[in-house]
Amino acid sequence: MAECHPVGFQWVMEAKARGATVIHVDPRFTRTSAMADLHVPLRAGSDIAFLGGLIRHVLENEKYFREYVLAYTNAATIVSEEFRDTEDLDGVFSGLDPRRRAYDFSSWRYEDAEVSAPSGLQEMRPEERDRVRGAARGEKHGSGGAEVSAGPMRIRTDETLRHPRCVFQILRRHFARYTPETVERICGIPQETFAKVCELITENSGRERTTAFVYSVGWTQHTVGVQYIRTAAILQTLLGNIGRPGGGILALRGHASIQGSTDIPTLFNLLPGYLPMPHADRGRDLEEYLRAETVRKGHWGNMRSYLVSLLKAWWGEAANADNDFCFDHLPRLTGDHGTYRTVLAQLDGVCKGYFLLGENPAVGSANARLQRLGMAKLDWLVVRDFSLIESATWWKDGPEIETGELRTEDIGTEVFFLPAAAHTEKSGSFTNTQRLLQWHRQAVEPAGDARSDLWFAFELGRRIRAKLADPAYRERHGLDDVEMDRPVLELTWDYPTEGRHGEPDAEAVLAEINGRDAAGRPLSSYLELRPDGSTSCGCWIYCGVYADGVNQADRRRPGSEQDWVAAEWGWAWPMNRRILYNRASADPAGRPWSERKAYLRWDESRRRWVGPDVPDFDPATPPDHEPPPDATGPEALSGTDAFIMQADGKAWLYAPSGLVDGPLPAHYEPQESPFANPLYGQRRNPVRSLPPPGREHFQPSDGERGAQVFPYVATTYRLTEHHTAGGMSRWLPRLSELQPEFFCEVSPELARERGLEHLGWATVITARSAIEARVLVTERMKPLRVQGRWLHQIGLPYHWGPNGLTTGDAANELAHIALDPNVHIQEVKALACDIRPGRRPRGRALRELVEEYRRRAGIDEQTGRQM
Amino acid sequence: MSDPAADTGYADPPPRMGFFTDTSVCIGCKACEVACKEWNAIPEDGMELTGMSYDNTAGLGASTWRHVAFVERRGPVPAGPGGEGGEPSPQGAATPGREEGELRWLMASDVCKHCTHAACLDVCPTGALFRTEFGTVVVQEDVCNGCGYCIPACPYGVIDQRRGDGRAWKCTLCYDRISTGLEPACAKACPTESIQYGPVEELRERAASRLAALQEAGVRQARLYGADPDDGVGGAGAFFLLLDEPEVYGLPPDPVVTTRDLPSMWRHAAVAAAGLLGAAVLACLTGRRR
Amino acid sequence: MGWGDLLGRWPVWRQLTGADRTGRGAAARSAATDRLRPRTADADRVVKSICPYCAVGCGQNVYVRDGKVVQIEGDPDSPISRGRLCPKGSATLQLTTGPARETRVLYRRPHGTEWERLDLDTAMDMIADRVIKARRDGWQWTDDEGRRVRRTLGFASLGGATLDNEENYLIKKLFTALGAIQIENQARI
Amino acid sequence: MSPRRRREAGGERPTVPAAEFASYYGRPVLKPPVWRSLDIAGYFFLGGLAGASSALAAGASWTGRPVLARNAQVAAVGAVGLSTAALVHDLGRPARFGNMLRVAKPTSPMSVGSWLLAAYGPLAGAAALSTLTGRLPRLGRAAGTAAAVLGPAVAAYTAVLIADTAVPAWHEAHRELPFLFAGSAAAAAGGLGLLTVPPAESGPARLLSLAGAATELTAATLIRRRLGLVARPYRAGRGGRLLRAAEGLTLAATAAAAAAPRRRLPSALAGVALLTGSALTRFGVFHAGVDSARDPVYTVRPQRERLRARRRAERPASAPGG
Structure with missing residues (x-):
């Protein structure tokens, strides 16, 4: 955190000054470790074992927050008899179809939850389920949980937590094997260190104290990434650290508006506000879509209002009840259309045009070579950025030109480079890592041809619409299918413009996102959204950001004039709530768990929830409220259903649905690992997403022939001084001079073992490619004792590429594209590799070296693809 | 100790301003380096990978007025959780062949010390270096003729000549900013308040209490550097809390302003000059007699 | 005198x-x-902004004089950052005003070996034509199993995590209306 | 231990075990002078030659040695002219040479020197001009006398100039350096006399050079004796080599001058050797200083020892009461 979010880290330092203990768990010793009270180096890719060990400690030693767990979690819920755990099936859950490499998760459900319900995944044929799963359904829960039961809620519970099939007992059994000895064997964490962590975390949780977990892509970039976070969620929920001040699991995201780009997603599987993109199998019409996606209880119950309002925002007058509010204008998914699949589609010649909008995949995406080869097959490529990044110039001076794999003259891709406007040259909002929308105002006009992406999108749409509306153009280009173009032509696409360049007024767009009522007045909260088409709203969770016609994201009441929650700075979704699920900060009766950790409380005299934050709960629903039995949606929530987005109002220790790779996390080895899985016969995530054979080579893992060719583990990361793939740092002397060259970090022990010299060169090799880096020998890299052997890990900052003021090979050349099955994120945090002294070969010899390694390791099309 | 501004012709000067750099909370982010360069429009200072941990700046100079040092060093445990210090960390022991003790990664942002008795200022022949009303020491870029005298005079190796420019440059403690009540760029940017700006008197009190708190917490290695008005430079206007010996960070352990010995030098030179004159005269007189 | x-x-x-x-x-x-005066003192305007690098969302004050950005520093009012910035945030002035920024459209024709100049209007028009064609070439009313999909696989987009919400909104809105589904950003990576 | 740790600066290793010496990656604590040795050591030499020559010239003039007086005056004015040129050449902004007289700072030897030069140069020039042209002899004589008084200051102040720095080898030698420089200046002026003046008039030059050489050698010996660790750059490295050469030349010249006082050639050779020796002395001192600034051991260890000694001295005093 000190490394990549230094300004956010001020609050950690402040907490530390007030007595907080800081533990840093990371394979590397970073600037964060330097500030931590305890640094716990662990093997990259072993966090589930580590967190699982903590869960076991909490359960076995009765360290969980019992009242909290009973009141707010599904610990007492009884799970279906059909469910079989990894305990029973040697590392897989019930429902695994080995042929299709996918789970049928009907057996994971709660007992008595109606399986014969008329909708949802349950009803689908298995093939359909696979396709829907492939479409990253799990991600729709970016703002809430999945469905558990389609019928009225009749959840069986055992408040004593003794029922063998209650979630609590399943948890105990599941995590029983995550003993400190196991943690030591898998993670390389000595038992005494682990004991210290257990002690610190449990001592600092409960009524009086809270522990917060902070993670970044060190957790997500794995083939079991989502389950990493699930494990932390289970632990934090058991300890009562969710929904309370000083608690939580905080994702530190790396881009100014990466949260915003998930909320208003430029993501294939989502519509704004985490509404799923319609799927061909469950989105034939609006009703089918809603049946499949809506849950009965909680705020997701109002999905129709959210979607219809979105359709109204997009298609305005054209959208009405008679035509399903233009639902059919939406394209449908049939599987994974994520960025790595797109690259494969480019290689296959299906995808012929590509926009890169402030993104540099030639450096920043896994298997960067594949990215470039994909771009070389395009008809056209549009790159919008500040400088000539690698993704704009690969056709001229990319690594494949050097190796001779590509020849500039042979590449047919037409490339447009369009200079982008900077944040000072346009107005707009960023959503930061804590869901806070903050407005930045335009300071100056962009120079030359530089324009905002708002201008670009608007102008492109304007031109396309004009062309499509022009009969002569249609005639000339043989555009005879009018129906195809209706969604574009009927789109509401009329924004006021301003300034020298005719930039669209960003506030007008924000107003559309916020939504309007039938009279065109701005809405003030998503509770006002209606399913009948009388409201429009471009992103329901952002509804209220333009309440009263005021840009709430631009609120700038100084922090010094506010309390510590600072609710009048910017605007947080939803409804300006700063801590989600904050109902849980009070006990079931509505009293704070402790005065020290007080946040919300039920004020009986005013009959309201009061506190420094907006309650993440109906403000007038008393703690003792019991909903009528036939209630649905938000009305079905009781006075203690603190987790209002969840289908049962509870925090899920066990996830009966929503995840495609298991209701509980289990430790799986990374796709490529020098170690076997000592916990289960199942080595890797059985349902991880792999590209089809022929595009990429994987390496053998421990126990397989050739595994010893790649005996080390490399992990990629960022440095304070640079930014992601370097587009915003490698061109700046100020930053480049601070970290002027690509390097790898190795321990003195590895340096000795492989003859690496400090400041010399090393070549790092995987089955994909070989890269060279200057060597930093440092004791900050520490060999770990894993399964009785010493493991050396190699640190690779991934900022570099061949362009800019500071250059170097891209670490992502080494990475493969085996993905997490829930969200399709690549595994770049734990890569088995080899390292040797000296620079890498040039030209054709580079590919020959990689070929040689593949031969030595016996790699073929099938290597690493076993389930 | 006297007020350096009052001693240099300022009637009723504002309080002396300075930096307290608390390295125990420095996270090595180098925001200070960049903020300084942005504000003062300082050119790039070399693109070399030094291999000195994460320090590729290497040191203060004409084009680097803030420099973050990175030291990887084994030592006793700083503060243990709950305050008990000195207890060996569980993670320290495991690697065979490595030294005992926990690995520490010390980071410290160095800067011009703005000495009470500033050698650079004393020896500057043009008055380019001068004492401001805030007691800080600043080079006037419109005056400096690049004689280079200030450079070896500085006991900390701070000021240097910028190649291609010829003049000497160093931290101005953002004289332009502080004149209008703004804080220096580095202190403003510093995410963790490792760099604190304020009246020197107040900073010294703050430093003393921070030191006491750290020592109480068992951080025995903590010490103040440059805060003592009785030291060899009369106390620094920019002083530090360090977690190891000063020389580990590249700082001199006991710097003394060279001009402290100047009177003695002049005396010796006077005797030598007189001797030379006398010898010349005497040689002529003696020669005549012969 | x-x-x-x-x-x-x-x-x-x-x-x-x-x-x-x-x-x-x-x-x-x-x-x-x-x-001597700080250049911020002579600014015509101080524009409130937010740092464009990571997702902490530090406040920035942008000082403008004579239509040029002359300084960017932390906004002390921000309860998130309290006026502080990291090295990247502190380098925003160079990011936005430095010489590394390209300000002209560049064009590489198919099989071309060098960049060429192109005016923005022409470039936009060419891009619009190419989108229309790629969209149509990759159009699917139904997939190979006959399910209605009403989409195009002809073009894709990647990027957006450094863009404004409003920009992402228009991109998603336009590309979805065009039937494109391969719309992705850094959040997947 | 990673290879770079404890890496010490290049060059000579200190005699004391390295283990107790810590530094930041062996980098210098100080910034070595940016002065070019030819300019600045040259300036020291020429300034010394000029200053001492003026004194010698005045003495010669008063005692009726016109050739010696004239030659010394001319040498003084030539040397001071060259030295001023060297000084200006070494400036980062030569055009701003005039700023040297912007302030008058007793704390700055360079400021003092600038004013000295500003006064001395014209005087030396006037004296020489008067002698060469034969005009305004009285004024010329007064100027010569004044130059003779200022000349030794010009010769000696440069020692203060370098001693008044943080450079260990210079600062620690601040007592001896003025004598070294004055002696060296005397030797040079005497040497020039020996070289350019017939034996009949060169007696004072010989005597001055002998006195100068003796002073110089004594001062150098004292420096090496007294400075401990910091004397090392005066013995070893480039500075040490130059100083050894300088001493050899000076000794040889002294011997030659003393042995054959009346013979022109040996005298002239002695003069050349003295001049060269004097120049080498300044270059040697210059480089010894630069070397001592480059290696952090010369900065850190003496300071560390000083601290230790002070702590030892303080401890008993503060002991009562615990």
């Missing part, structure tokens, strides 16, 4: 006549030093 004035500006004279006898302080000041 008389000789008296000139003499009065000679620091030696000031040394002799003023309080700064040793010439190390007040007497040594130059006229430029006396005129």
Whole structure:
């Protein structure tokens, strides 16, 4: 955190000054470790074992927050008899179809939850389920949980937590094997260190104290990434650290508006506000879509209002009840259309045009070579950025030109480079890592041809619409299918413009996102959204950001004039709530768990929830409220259903649905690992997403022939001084001079073992490619004792590429594209590799070296693809 | 100790301003380096990978007025959780062949010390270096003729000549900013308040209490550097809390302003000059007699 | 200007006549030093902004003079950052005003070996044509199993995590209306 | 231990075990002078030659040695002219040379020197001009006398100039350096006399050079004796080599001058050797200083020892009461 979010880290330092203990768990010793009270180096890719060990400690030693767990979690819920755990099936859950490499998760459900319900995944044929799963359904829960039961809620519970099939007992059994000895064997964490962590975390949780977990892509970039976070969620929920001040699991995201780009997603599987993109199998019409996606209880119950309002925002007058509010204008998914699949589609010649909008995949995406080869097959490529990044110039001076794999003259891709406007040259909002929308105002006009992406999108749409509306153009280009173009032509696409360049007024767009009522007045909260088409709203969770016609994201009441929650700075979704699920900060009766950790409380005299934050709960629903039995949606929530987005109002220790790779996390080895899985016969995530054979080579893992060719583990990361793939740092002397060259970090022990010299060169090799880096020998890299052997890990900052003021090979050349099955994120945090002294070969010899390694390791099309 | 501004012709000067750099909370982010360069429009200072941990700046100079040092060093445990210090960390022991003790990664942002008795200022022949009303020491870029005298005079190796420019440059403690009540760029940017700006008197009190708190917490290695008005430079206007010996960070352990010995030098030179004159005269007189 | 004035500006004279006898302080000041002011003090406007790098969302004040950004620093009002910035945030002035920014459209024709110049209007028009064609070429009313999909696989988009919400909104809205589904950003990576 | 840790600066290793010496990656604590040796050591030499020559010239003039007086005056004015040129050449902004007289700072030897030069140069020039042209002899004589008084200051102040720095080898030698420089200046002026003046008039030059050489050698010996660790750059490295050469030349010249006082050739050779020796002395001192600034051991260890000694001295005093 000190490394990549230094300004956010001020609050950690402040907490530390007030007595907080800081533990840093990371394979590397970073600037964060330097500030931590305890640094716990662990093997990259072993966090589930580590967190699982903590869960076991909490359960076995009765360290969980019992009242909290009973009141707010599904610990007492009884799970279906059909469910079989990894305990029973040697590392897989019930429902695994080995042929299709996918789970049928009907057996994971709660007992008595109606399986014969008329909708949802349950009803689908298995093939359909696979396709829907492939479409990253799990991600729709970016703002809430999945469905558990389609019928009225009749959840069986055992408040004593003794029922063998209650979630609590399943948890105990599941995590029983995550003993400190196991943690030591898998993670390389000595038992005494682990004991210290257990002690610190449990001592600092409960009524009086809270522990917060902070993670970044060190957790997500794995083939079991989502389950990493699930494990932390289970632990934090058991300890009562969710929904309370000083608690939580905080994702530190790396881009100014990466949260915003998930909320208003430029993501294939989502519509704004985490509404799923319609799927061909469950989105034939609006009703089918809603049946499949809506849950009965909680705020997701109002999905129709959210979607219809979105359709109204997009298609305005054209959208009405008679035509399903233009639902059919939406394209449908049939599987994974994520960025790595797109690259494969480019290689296959299906995808012929590509926009890169402030993104540099030639450096920043896994298997960067594949990215470039994909771009070389395009008809056209549009790159919008500040400088000539690698993704704009690969056709001229990319690594494949050097190796001779590509020849500039042979590449047919037409490339447009369009200079982008900077944040000072346009107005707009960023959503930061804590869901806070903050407005930045335009300071100056962009120079030359530089324009905002708002201008670009608007102008492109304007031109396309004009062309499509022009009969002569249609005639000339043989555009005879009018129906195809209706969604574009009927789109509401009329924004006021301003300034020298005719930039669209960003506030007008924000107003559309916020939504309007039938009279065109701005809405003030998503509770006002209606399913009948009388409201429009471009992103329901952002509804209220333009309440009263005021840009709430631009609120700038100084922090010094506010309390510590600072609710009048910017605007947080939803409804300006700063801590989600904050109902849980009070006990079931509505009293704070402790005065020290007080946040919300039920004020009986005013009959309201009061506190420094907006309650993440109906403000007038008393703690003792019991909903009528036939209630649905938000009305079905009781006075203690603190987790209002969840289908049962509870925090899920066990996830009966929503995840495609298991209701509980289990430790799986990374796709490529020098170690076997000592916990289960199942080595890797059985349902991880792999590209089809022929595009990429994987390496053998421990126990397989050739595994010893790649005996080390490399992990990629960022440095304070640079930014992601370097587009915003490698061109700046100020930053480049601070970290002027690509390097790898190795321990003195590895340096000795492989003859690496400090400041010399090393070549790092995987089955994909070989890269060279200057060597930093440092004791900050520490060999770990894993399964009785010493493991050396190699640190690779991934900022570099061949362009800019500071250059170097891209670490992502080494990475493969085996993905997490829930969200399709690549595994770049734990890569088995080899390292040797000296620079890498040039030209054709580079590919020959990689070929040689593949031969030595016996790699073929099938290597690493076993389930 | 006297007020350096009052001693240099300022009637009723504002309080002396300075930096307290608390390295125990420095996270090595180098925001200070960049903020300084942005504000003062300082050119790039070399693109070399030094291999000195994460320090590729290497040191203060004409084009680097803030420099973050990175030291990887084994030592006793700083503060243990709950305050008990000195207890060996569980993670320290495991690697065979490595030294005992926990690995520490010390980071410290160095800067011009703005000495009470500033050698650079004393020896500057043009008055380019001068004492401001805030007691800080600043080079006037419109005056400096690049004689280079200030450079070896500085006991900390701070000021240097910028190649291609010829003049000497160093931290101005953002004289332009502080004149209008703004804080220096580095202190403003510093995410963790490792760099604190304020009246020197107040900073010294703050430093003393921070030191006491750290020592109480068992951080025995903590010490103040440059805060003592009785030291060899009369106390620094920019002083530090360090977690190891000063020389580990590249700082001199006991710097003394060279001009402290100047009177003695002049005396010796006077005797030598007189001797030379006398010898010349005497040689002529003696020669005549012969 | 008389000789008296000139003499009065000679620091030696000031040394002799003023309080700064040793010439190390007040007497040594130059006229430029006396005129020194922070460039932020002469800004025409201070524009409130947010740092464009990571997702902490630090507040920034952008100082503008004569239509140019002259300084960017932390906004002390922000309860998130309290006026502080990391090295990247502190380098925002160079990011936005430095010489590394390209300000002209560049074009590489198929099989071309060098960049060429193209005016923005032409470029936009060409891109619009290419989108229309790629969309149509990759159009699917139904997939190979006959399910209605109403989409195009002909073009894709990647990027957006450094863009504004409003920009992402228009991109998603337009591309979805065009039937494109391969719309992705850094959040997947 | 990673290879770079404890890496010490290049060059000579200190005699004391390295283990107790810590530094930041062996980097210098100080900034070595940016002065070019030819300019600045040259300036020291020429300034010394000029200053001592003026004194010698005045003495010669008063005692009726016109050739010696004239030659010394000319040498003084030539040397001071060259030295001023060297000084200006070494400036980062030569055009701003005039700023040297912007202030008058007793704390700055360079400021003092600038004013000295500003006064001395014209005087030396006037004296020489008067002698060469034969005009205004009285004024010329007065100027010569004044130059003779200022000349030794010009010769000696440069020692203060370098001693008044943080450079260990210079600062620690601040007592001896003025004598070294004055002696060296005397030797040079005497040497020039020996070289350019017939034996009949060169007696004072010989005597001055002998006195100068003796002073110089004594001062150098004292420096090496007294400075401990910091004397090392005066013995070893480039500075040490130059100083050894300088001493050899000076000794040889002294011997030659003393042995054959009346013979022109040996005298002239002695003069050349003295001049060269004097120049090498300044270059040697210059480089010894630069070397001592480059290696952090010369900065850190003496300071560390000083601290230790002070702590030892303080401890008993503060002991009562615990």
